[in-house]
Amino acid sequence: MGRDPAAATRGEQGVSTRSCPEWPELLDRAPDLHFKHYTADELQLAADIVVALGPGVRLSEIEVCADTQRNVFYAAHTDPRLAEALSRSYWHELDSWTGEMGSP
8 A cells, every 4th residue: 555645636646636546447346436545534434433443543544445425445455454444334345335256
């Protein structure tokens, strides 16, 4: 991971969009979803999700790849701690949304 999505939106690192770099593959898997990269603090997560992350986790430092309108995240591009917390909530991982098993 290691990318700073906030920096990407500011045009740093030569990137000017938040769209997931794997968007063509994701579009094939789920054409009705649009995945972008965010930091966890940008999602304004429910308190139960934030609490599930545990103490000492800075939301501004962990990333998620998600369609925020449909509450679907792509685990392969999401911090594992956040993916676990999201999967225990009303959010869906892409595989469960599409009914597929295993990410490409």
